[in-house]
Amino acid sequence: MNSRMQVENAVLGGAIRFPKVWDDLQLVAKYFDDAVNQLIFERILSLRNSGVEPDIILVNAGLDKRGVDRVWECVGDAPLAAVAVKNHVNQLKAMWAKGELGLAGRKLDQGALDAGVDVSILVAEALQVVDTVSASQVQLQISYPGEYLGEYVAEMQSRPPFMASCWPKLNKLIGGFRPSGFYVIAGRPGEGKTIIALQSAFELAKQGKHVLYFSLEMPALQLQHRLLAQTLNIDYSKIANDDLDFQVTDIVDGDLYEMSARQQVANASSVLGNNLGVIASGRLTPNMVRAYISAASKSRPVDAVFIDYLGLMQDDVEHRDKTAKIGAISGTLKQLALELNIPFVVAVQLGREIENRPKGRPQLSDLRDSGSIEQDADVVLMIKRNHRDTDDKDAQGTQLMLIVAKNRHGQTGAVFFVAQDRISKIVQE
Numbered sequence: 001m002n003s004r005m006q007v008e009n010a011v012l013g014g015a016i017r018f019p020k021v022w023d024d025l026q027l028v029a030k031y032f033d034d035a036v037n038q039l040i041f042e043r044i045l046s047l048r049n050s051g052v053e054p055d056i057i058l059v060n061a062g063l064d065k066r067g068v069d070r071v072w073e074c075v076g077d078a079p080l081a082a083v084a085v086k087n088h089v090n091q092l093k094a095m096w097a098k099g100e101l102g103l104a105g106r107k108l109d110q111g112a113l114d115a116g117v118d119v120s121i122l123v124a125e126a127l128q129v130v131d132t133v134s135a136s137q138v139q140l141q142i143s144y145p146g147e148y149l150g151e152y153v154a155e156m157q158s159r160p161p162f163m164a165s166c167w168p169k170l171n172k173l174i175g176g177f178r179p180s181g182f183y184v185i186a187g188r189p190g191e192g193k194t195i196i197a198l199q200s201a202f203e204l205a206k207q208g209k210h211v212l213y214f215s216l217e218m219p220a221l222q223l224q225h226r227l228l229a230q231t232l233n234i235d236y237s238k239i240a241n242d243d244l245d246f247q248v249t250d251i252v253d254g255d256l257y258e259m260s261a262r263q264q265v266a267n268a269s270s271v272l273g274n275n276l277g278v279i280a281s282g283r284l285t286p287n288m289v290r291a292y293i294s295a296a297s298k299s300r301p302v303d304a305v306f307i308d309y310l311g312l313m314q315d316d317v318e319h320r321d322k323t324a325k326i327g328a329i330s331g332t333l334k335q336l337a338l339e340l341n342i343p344f345v346v347a348v349q350l351g352r353e354i355e356n357r358p359k360g361r362p363q364l365s366d367l368r369d370s371g372s373i374e375q376d377a378d379v380v381l382m383i384k385r386n387h388r389d390t391d392d393k394d395a396q397g398t399q400l401m402l403i404v405a406k407n408r409h410g411q412t413g414a415v416f417f418v419a420q421d422r423i424s425k426i427v428q429e
Helices: 003-017 019-024 035-049 056-060 065-077 082-113 119-136 145-157 168-174 193-206 220-232 236-240 261-266 286-296 322-340 352-356
Strands: 182-187 211-215 247-252 255-260 276-280 304-308 344-349 379-386 397-407 413-420 425-428
Touching: 003 019, 003 035, 003 065, 003 082, 019 082, 035 056, 035 065, 056 065, 065 322, 168 397, 168 413, 182 193, 182 322, 193 211, 193 220, 193 276, 193 304, 193 344, 193 379, 193 425, 211 220, 211 286, 220 236, 220 261, 220 276, 247 261, 255 261, 286 304, 286 322, 322 344
Parallel strands: 182 344, 182 379, 211 276, 211 304, 304 344
Antiparallel strands: 247 255, 379 397, 397 413, 413 425
């Protein structure tokens, strides 16, 4: 992509991500050299003239597939702060002005060679172009970081902080879940992707965050059983099989009570709360994810999204093969995270090649058959299970290593946990 295209994309993306800056930009279609970007600009302008503040969905609604793909590119190329949009606009105007002056100069050269053309007329035309260019550059200025860094820092400070995961050792590496971050939990079948994703989502919900959890593998009832198991420390199989006719102890309002497990489960609704929304569906596309987020946000903003797992998702368009499909879905989900400014956490299933590798330790290259996930992800967490002689067989506890294989914002490394499968939970060693 050439620099002109990057600047055009940044301007259009900034106009969509930061709509309040529009009135200060003074844009016209002729500033855009690319035909698709001109269409996107006209679409934004049409919405503005209708009194509608455009967002990415409204802009896409009036475009074909090529235009929709470009809109996503523009949003991805948008500046990080609203204050920087105007700088990109000034740069675009300068590029346009240079082109216009170059065209005028070429016309003058041609006029001098053509005896049948009145050069004085061409000079007048050139002067008119110069006047137009001068008028367009009234607000053009060189910008230095020191001029707007304070405003940018203030904007950063106003953003929500990291949302901590339930494991302090992991937080030391990744900080927690960052707004607009794209997180990948990768592992082989049965290694604990669902346990980690569901436990993380539930912990955020207990912190008061509004979380949506999309499951393409398990019905909502099974997820409910897992939540009860990890919350009440009751064997998952006993809850699933309704084998709850045994006594347990529980603390209610600071007092210790003995009750049946069935009664404890019945009382758990106050513990589970209403912050974790579960969507169990056999078919899910990026547009459906957006629709669910929009519906849930009508009551209050959604703070985080979890998807288990990406390989079972469908796309809204056809692709030549599975790799292309997963890559397109991954890219769209990342753009959704950026646009909505909330973390997306997706589970990904790794290929069986790991099983033939010495010690079976996963690595980033194992994601290469999964489209562009490795490039899209801000953080990649990879699971490795170790079965040791010291593991508690009665509790089905095994060592689980969570490898931070990629961390765009910090360090990589590994942390160790004990996976207690019977209660669908991992705990720090």
